[in-house]
Amino acid sequence: GAVVSQHPSRVICKSGTSVKIECRSLDFQATTMFWYRQFPKKSLMLMATSNEGSKATYEQGVEKDKFLINHASLTLSTLTVTSAHPEDSSFYICSARGTFDLVETQYFGPGTRLLVL
Amino acid sequence: AQTVTQSQPEMSVQEAETVTLSCTYDTSENNYYLFWYKQPPSRQMILVIRQEAYKQQNATENRFSVNFQKAAKSFSLKISDSQLGDTAMYFCAFMKRGRTGTASKLTFGTGTRLQVTL
Numbered sequence: 001g002a003v004v005s006q007h008p009s010r011v012i013c014k015s016g017t018s019v020k021i022e023c024r025s026l027d028f029q030a031t032t033m034f035w036y037r038q039f040p041k042k043s044l045m046l047m048a049t050s051n052e053g054s055k056a057t058y059e060q061g062v063e064k065d066k067f068l069i070n071h072a073s074l075t076l077s078t079l080t081v082t083s084a085h086p087e088d089s090s091f092y093i094c095s096a097r098g099t100f101d102l103v104e105t106q107y108f109g110p111g112t113r114l115l116v117l
Numbered sequence: 118a119q120t121v122t123q124s125q126p127e128m129s130v131q132e133a134e135t136v137t138l139s140c141t142y143d144t145s146e147n148n149y150y151l152f153w154y155k156q157p158p159s160r161q162m163i164l165v166i167r168q169e170a171y172k173q174q175n176a177t178e179n180r181f182s183v184n185f186q187k188a189a190k191s192f193s194l195k196i197s198d199s200q201l202g203d204t205a206m207y208f209c210a211f212m213k214r215g216r217t218g219t220a221s222k223l224t225f226g227t228g229t230r231l232q233v234t235l
Binding site for chain 2: 111
């Protein structure tokens with residue numbers, strides 16, 4: 001149980017285009033999902049908290065018009081990188097909040113590697 | 118704000134031996150959770166073990182166990198009988214226990230890269 005998928009796993013795009021990344025909780029409902037960015041050999045940096053049916057909450061310094069988040073259902077959140085530039089190249093990871101055995105836990109997707117040329 | 122410190126950037130252990138990864142944290146909260154996540158070369162974040170702060174008993178999951186010292190704000194991970202598949206980056210993380218219906222953020226440490234050798 002507690003499986004989270006991400007699609008695509010890897011994407012290459014041209015500068016100026018937009019890229020959408022999907023995050024799905026496969027066997028549980030997640031009212032809250034989180035989006036992270038990870039640079040090589042570094043820890044995870046929280047970008048935003050995605051809440052089903054409401055606006056996302058962005059961390060300080062994260063451009064909300066650049067990174068659009070939609071959480072339209074209890075099992076799906078999407079992150080759209082708009083007008084991507086080479087500096088947006090990174091590894092993006094989502095997680096979904098689940099509560100099992102009364103313990104709140106985040107379960108992570110496998111990540112999406114984005115390369116902007 | 119919470120902070121999580123992992124003071125060992127890299128560690129190495131021989132197969133079948135035991136290794137302990139350290140983690141300390143700073144918080145003024147009384148109700149919280151602590152986690153260890155593993156990130157192997159595939160980069161998939163995998164939950165290793167979790168601990169509720171109000172529980173005095175240390176959590177264990179097969180070969181993985183923690184030494185939770187609440188007063189000292191320490192949360193170390195012990196890996197027994199190390200296996201090659203344990204080679205990964207290990208992150209310690211803190212989560213404040215939120216109100217019912219609200220989600221709390223994870224605060225991660227900088228990670229410890231563990232290499233298991235033959």
